Amino acid sequence: MKEKRTLMDIVWRVVLYAWALTILFPLVWVIYESLKSNPEFFQDIWALPSEFRWQNYSKAWNQYGFGQSLLNTLYYVGGSLVLGLFFTTINAYALTRMTFKGRKLIWGLIMLSLFLPGINALVPQYVIMRELDLTNSLTGLILLSSLGESVFYLMLLGGFMSSLPVELEESATMDGATLFQKFWRVIVPLSTPGIVTVGVFKFLGFYNNFLAPFIYLSDPKKYPIAVQMYSANKQMEFTADWVTLFAGVTIAMVPSIIIYILFQRLLMEGATMGAVKG
């Protein structure tokens, strides 16, 4: 059945494009403004740059300490990702494909976290971190971020793993595999799609994480990129150096854009999985 193009279609397309515009317009605007000079910008915010001032980007890089915060970000995000992914995977395996006393109890306690909004726990959590001397430390943040149950990811991976046939472990045992080998050489490779999905989400979560680093890091030299941009914006209120800030924001978006281009289908599928399960 062929759809007739009606007048309403024009309306609908306008609606779609209008929304698309609200997304593209600010982004494109920030990018081309970042290539202007400040006087140019102040004069006319609409004009296209007369020349491409790429030096704004090197200035932003140096002024906002992107080199340092990039290293911080790599350390924090990378460390949390590796540790967190490992523990979530092995945790999901133990909870879904092994049997042991207390498994139900542990699952129950983990499910409890769905009811906890988390905000009221910020203060005691801070005190505990302080007692453990983990404040103002990226390593402390890594520990905080990677150790702990993320119910959403556990359920995602757990669901994945439970759908694998039970016979897998049995045949591996007959081949003389140890438990760890069963996990590492059989289940993990088969769960790769799930692990990659969780990995990408965790990456974004850690890269975009603002609150925890903001709370725990008092030394600006330890700031990851997200917090760095926040403090750059605060600086800008004094220096009125808009174009450099625009350049900084654009730089900060680059990793997100790259990850998005690479993994966008994965992200869109994974995002709906959790919510639809309800």
Added chain:
Amino acid sequence: MSDSTAVKTVSKLGLDKANTQKWIFLFIAIVPPFGGYLLFTLFPNILSVYYAMLNWDGFTDAKFVGLSNFITAFQDKYVWRALTHNLIFMITVPFFVIIISLLLAYLITNKTYKENKFLKVLFFFPNVLSTVVVALLWAFIYDGSYGLLNGLLKFIGIDIGNFYWLGNESTALASIIPAWVWGGVGLYAIIFANAMLAIPKSLYEAAILEGAGHMTRLFKITMPLVTPIIRVSALFLVVGTMKGFEIILIMTNGGPFGSTDVIGLYMFNLAFGVEYRNYGYASAVGMILFVILVTAKLLIDKFVPNKGYEY
């Protein structure tokens, strides 16, 4: 030693080895993540109830004050102000997100425009950005002298002078809403679109054969089958809006003059703000938020119909 004893000993040794392996594995697999959960999440939540009954600045000795923090909180006009703002956000943000997402999802799935695939990818993009970037982008839009919004208005002939939308008590709160909605729509548009795609085409075809028009198909087939998803999404959105404060922290930090303050932010500033620190009172305020959230969840469970339709 007889043969059977030897066999028994060997197999017992084998079992023991497997058992030890199992416990070591379980130790690695459970203790760090679960231990971290207990230490950094569950235990603090329990502790916060205790903290709420203290008068403590985090350094000197704490003083037990029982329920007086709660009494103070109920009389604290800032708490009520923040809660009012929470209510406003809680109603407007989920509402707009759902309406816009539903509309976009419907258009993307039911219209065969060539650009739909590209649009789908574009619409999800804001959700990949950090809250900091979203907040900053919108702060740029709202700026008084150089903001996009004022620029656009000037373009169509309206000159508001250098009106700073986020700096004016009467407009700041309303200004945050579009930013929040903007950052949320993409995800829900995709969720709703996938839900709509999951509806079997045969249902529509049967309806068309019986002469059902667009509107009928929309309201008798699509909407009822998508309603459960809407319900779950509404729950997530309401709870998220209730406890969310990061975007407000970055855009206005509750200002100007507390006109955008929300309960989460109020608690945050009480505990980690630049001025006077009161962990006890902050925890009490946090407990109030906790109670509100649990109540909200129960209310939604009760009032939004949970009629799933089988097909």
